[in-house]
Amino acid sequence: xxxxxxxxxxxxxxxxxxxxxxxxxxxxxxxxxxxxxxxxxxxxxxxxxxxxxxxxxxxxxxxxxxxxxxxxxxxxxxxxxxxxxxxxxxxxxxxxxxxxxxxxxxxxxxxxxxxxxxxxxxxxxxxxxxxxxxxxxxxxxxxxxxxxxxxxxxxxxxxxxxxxxxxxxxxxxxxxxxxxxxxxxxxxxxxxxxxxxxxxxxxxxxxxxxxx
Amino acid sequence: xxxxxxxxxxxxxxxxxxxxxxxxxxxxxxxxxxxxxxxxxxxxxxxxxxxxxxxxxxxxxxxxxxxxxxxxxxxxxxxxxxxxxxxxxxxxxxxxxxxxxxxxxxxxxxxxxxxxxxxxxxxxxxxxxxxxxxxxxxxxxxxxxxxxxxxxxxxxxxxxxxxxxxxxxxxxxxxxxxxxxxxxxxxxxxxxxxxxxxxxxxxxxxxxxxxxxxxxxxxxxxxxxxxxxxxxxxxxxxxxxxxxxxxxxxxxxxxxxxxxxxx
Numbered sequence: 508x509x510x511x512x513x514x515x516x517x518x519x520x521x522x523x524x525x526x527x528x529x530x531x532x533x534x535x536x537x538x539x540x541x542x543x544x545x546x547x548x549x550x551x552x553x554x555x556x557x558x559x560x561x562x563x564x565x566x567x568x569x570x571x572x573x574x575x576x577x578x579x580x581x582x583x584x585x586x587x588x589x590x591x592x593x594x595x596x597x598x599x600x601x602x603x604x605x606x607x608x609x610x611x612x613x614x615x616x617x618x619x620x621x622x623x624x625x626x627x628x629x630x631x632x633x634x635x636x637x638x639x640x641x642x643x644x645x646x647x648x649x650x651x652x653x654x655x656x657x658x659x660x661x662x663x664x665x666x667x668x669x670x671x672x673x674x675x676x677x678x679x680x681x682x683x684x685x686x687x688x689x690x691x692x693x694x695x696x697x698x699x700x701x702x703x704x705x706x707x708x709x710x711x712x713x714x715x716x717x718x719x
Numbered sequence: 720x721x722x723x724x725x726x727x728x729x730x731x732x733x734x735x736x737x738x739x740x741x742x743x744x745x746x747x748x749x750x751x752x753x754x755x756x757x758x759x760x761x762x763x764x765x766x767x768x769x770x771x772x773x774x775x776x777x778x779x780x781x782x783x784x785x786x787x788x789x790x791x792x793x794x795x796x797x798x799x800x801x802x803x804x805x806x807x808x809x810x811x812x813x814x815x816x817x818x819x820x821x822x823x824x825x826x827x828x829x830x831x832x833x834x835x836x837x838x839x840x841x842x843x844x845x846x847x848x849x850x851x852x853x854x855x856x857x858x859x860x861x862x863x864x865x866x867x868x869x870x871x872x873x874x875x876x877x878x879x880x881x882x883x884x885x886x887x888x889x890x891x892x893x894x895x896x897x898x899x900x901x902x903x904x905x906x907x908x909x910x911x912x913x914x915x916x917x918x919x920x921x922x923x924x925x926x927x928x929x930x931x932x933x934x935x936x937x938x939x940x941x942x943x944x945x946x947x948x949x950x951x952x953x954x955x956x957x958x959x960x961x962x963x964x965x966x967x968x969x970x971x972x973x974x975x976x977x978x979x980x981x982x
Contacts, residue, residue: 620827623784624841625816634840638831
């Protein structure tokens with residue numbers, strides 16, 4: 508029971524890192540997406556290189572770079588912030604690609620209808636393209652969020668006291684590794700399954716709304 | 720939906736031109752899609768644009784509201800002249816599109832919005848109408864195209880013919896001076912096409928200036944009062960529909976008419 512209590516005490520940080528990194532990535536992905544679709548070749552190339560670079564480096568390397576490598580004078584990232592920023596940047600790269608795919612899934616006629624009606628770019632994005640793209644992207648975004656929740660366990664290596672950190676600590680203190688890690692696995696499952704269920708419900712609801 | 724003004728009666732209407740195209744040219748790379756196309760469309764007239772596929776009909780139509788940018792030439796809609804050799808300022812583009820409504824072959828309704836929102840949202844955003852004002856106008860137009868009962872549904876619940884009538888209502892809601900139709904019935908079963916054509920006939924009878932790319936020869940003959948035949952990116956005949964259909968001057972027209980009429 509003590510083991511379970513120790514692991515559960517890491518849940519807020521696991522959720523915190525996941526949620527903050529996800530939000531950071533989801534927001535950051537929008538300007539990157541716009542850059543990828545820029546009319547200026549240089550901007551497109553820059554965005555493409557950035558996305559590929561970010562995705563090409565393993566998360567653990569990113570976190571080490573941010574946590575141990577980045578200092579300004581006496582300032583450096585806390586473990587939590589380094590984890591959020593590192594995983595946030597990685598999320599931005601993946602979510603950019605997911606958004607891009609969703610935009611591609613929207614029929615060209617939607618853009619043309621908007622243009623012919625004289626809708627502004629802002630209106631098109633907010634009222635026509637955005638909502639449709641969101642519907643297309645949702646299942647993939649949810650899948651990404653679930654994988655991010657699990658990948659957030661990497662934050663334990665730079666000392667974020669999340670579920671995984673506590674699991675490692677318990678094992679080091681002589682608890683049975685198989686039992687401890689089994690419990691850790693169970694905790695992650697309990698956290699991720701509701702995410703999947705909620706995303707499927709949302710998806711079904713949106714589909715039903717359109718088919719009404 | 721029965722009273723249709725025949726072409727003859729409409730001859731008397733004022734013949735000021737609503738749309739005038741001069742020397743429009745457009746190429747995709749090496750392929751010249753439109754070559755020196757000039758066309759004048761009278762206010763209140765119905766122009767049918769016909770010709771074999773690949774003739775450039777749709778491209779020409781899409782040039783009128785600048786969904787396609789011609790490489791050169793001028794477009795004049797209701798007296799406002801745009802020189803396409805230069806960059807068209809956003810303000811002029813918006814003004815042009817405000818006057819020109821368009822109906823597409825594939826309807827292009829917004830699937831995530833209800834029928835009513837499809838028609839109301841552009842009114843609110845483009846004309847600045849209030850929600851209640853826009854909704855009132857939308858319902859009035861839905862009534863007119865015979866779909867008042869569909870207001871709260873989503874487009875996916877409507878048949879193709881219904882969707883196209885909704886698309887017409889959506890375009891009309893912005894009070895355009897010209898309506899462009901790009902093969903409006905080509906994606907529809909013949910029967911569903913008829914209900915769309917009925918709405919178009921009614922619109923024509925009310926004096927709307929219309930330019931219609933179509934393969935519906937009966938519509939071209941009975942409703943339009945101006946027939947334009949295109950082939951290979953050029954206009955090869957331009958005049959009275961019955962005249963051209965009964966006695967085409969161009970061998971290419973004869974060929975085309977034989978092909979479509981014998982089907």
